Amino acid sequence: MKVSIIGAGYVGMVTGVGLASKGYNIICVERLQNKINRIKQGKSGLYEKNLDELLSKFVDNKFEITSDIDYAVKNSDITIVCVGTYSKEDGSIDLSQIEDVARNLGIALKSKSSYHTVVIKSTVVPTTTRNIVIPILERNSGKKSGYDFGVSVNPEFLREGHAIEDFVNPDRIVIGELDNQNNTALEDLYQPFNSKIIKTSLETAEMIKYASNTFLGLLISYSNELADICESVGVDISSVFDGLYHDRRISPKIGNEKVFPEILSYLSPGPGFGGSCLPKDISALVKFAEALGHDPKMMKAIIEINNNRPMRIVDLLESELKELKDRTITILGSAFKPDTDDIRASPSIDIIKILISKGSKIKLYDPVAMENTKQLLNDSIIYSESLEDSLKGSDACILVTAWDEFKSITPDMMKNLMKTPLILDSRRFLNTKEFEGKVKFIGVRLGK
Secondary structure (H helix, E strand, O other): EEEEEEEOOOHHHHHHHHHHHHEEEEEEEEEHHHHHHHHOOOOOOOOOHHHHHHHHHHHHOOOEEEEHHHHHHOOOEEEOOOOOEHHHHHHHEEHHHHHHHHHHHHHHHHHOOOEEEEEEEOOOOHHHHHHHHHHHHHHHOOOEOOOOEEEEEOOOOOOOOHHHHHHHHHOEEEEOOOOHHHHHHHHHHHHOOOOOEEEEHHHHHHHHHHHHHHHHHHHHHHHHHHHHHHHHHOHHHHHHHHHHEEEOOOOOOOOOOOEHHHHHOOOOOOOOOOOOHHHHHHHHHHHHHHHHOOOOOOHHHHHHHHHHHHHHHHHHOOOOOOOOOOOEEEEEEOOOOOOOOOOOOOOOHHHHHHHHOOOOOEEOOOOOOHHHHHHHHHOEEEEOHHHHHHHHHOOOOEEOOOOHHHHOOOHHHHHHHHHOEEEEEEEOOOOOOHHHOOOEEEEEOOOO
C-alpha cells in the first residue's frame, strides 16, 4: 500500500515518517519550495524528538517530498490530509485550507481509474467531512463518494515532544467510516500497529478529537480555579490533590500497588494551557455549539479561566514587588511546555506582554524556543544566552516552562546573580524546601 500525505507540517511529518517506519512508501505534498528543499536534506524544521533522525533515514528511500498533488494521488492508494485548521478572529474554525485541498484532491481524482481513499486527519468540527469536504470532492472529481472513492476521518492524538512515540505506539486508533471498502483500506493500513481500533461514524470521529482536548482543558482550568481558592485561605493545593489522587475511583490498585494514571498530570495548577490544539479547538467547539443553538457555559468557562491565568501570575509578582515599572524581570521559558519549541498560545508570551504594558524590562531564556520568540516579539525584550545570564541583575524571576535545565537553579545562584533574589515558580516545578528561608520563593498553589 502506498500513502500520500497532504501537508508537511507537524502532523503530516510525524504521520509520514511514522508510517515509513512501519514499511510504507510515502509521498508527502508541500507547497513551499524552501520546505521541500529542507526536507530533502533530512531536516523537518520542527523540534520533535527522533523526527529528523527518522526523516534522514527514510528520505529518498521510503519518504518522497513533492509539490505535485496530482502525482501524489495517482501514485498512492490512500491520501491523508494533514493541513492546519486555524482560528478566525471570533474563535470559530477556519476551514480554508481544508476546502482548498479538497478541491485539488477532487481534480486529481477525476482522472484516476482505481478506487482511492481520502482520509481527513486534520482537526475539523463535526459534520465538516460529510457536509463540506465530500461535496467539494464530488463536485471537482465528477465521482461519487462511497462508490468511486472512499472518505474517512482519522483524528490524531499526538503530544508535542512525544509525537513519534505516540504515533508508532498509539493508545487508540479512531476510524470514522463512510463505506466498507474505505474502512478495509484504513484497517489494512494500521495492521502493523498494536492498538485498539475504534470504528465510528464520520461525525463521531470528528467529535472524539474535540471531546479529548476539551476534557484536558477542563482539568487544567478546574485545577487553576481551585488553586485560587486554596491560596486565599492559606492551603497548599498540592496537599489537596494528594488526598484527591488516592481516591480508588481515580487511582486504582493493581495487585498491591497504587497506580496513578497519567491523566492526573493535567490536574496541576499553573499559568494556563497553550499550544496549537487546546485553545483553538475548545474555542472552535464553543462557536460550533453556539451555531447549533446551544450555550456551552462550561466550555466558555474553561477558556475564560485559562485566559485569566497570565494576569494572575503577574498579580502574584506585583503583590510582592509592589511596583513593576522599571523592574527587570527574568522569564524562564517561552515554549508552551517543555520538549518543544512551540510558542503558539503560550502563557509565557501573554505574561511578557502584560509585564511590558506595566513598564517592566524583560529578560528571557528558553533552551530551544528563542528563535521562534524573536520572530514574534522582535526587540521588545532582551534575549539571554544562558540561564545564568538571564538572572544577572534581575529584580525577580518567573519560571513559566518546566524545562529540566531550570532544576539547576539554587538559592546561592540567585543571591550571586540577581539584584533581588525572588522567584515565582508558576509550575511548582522546583523543590520548595530548598528555597525556604534562603530566598523569596512564591509558588503557585502554595498558599500564603
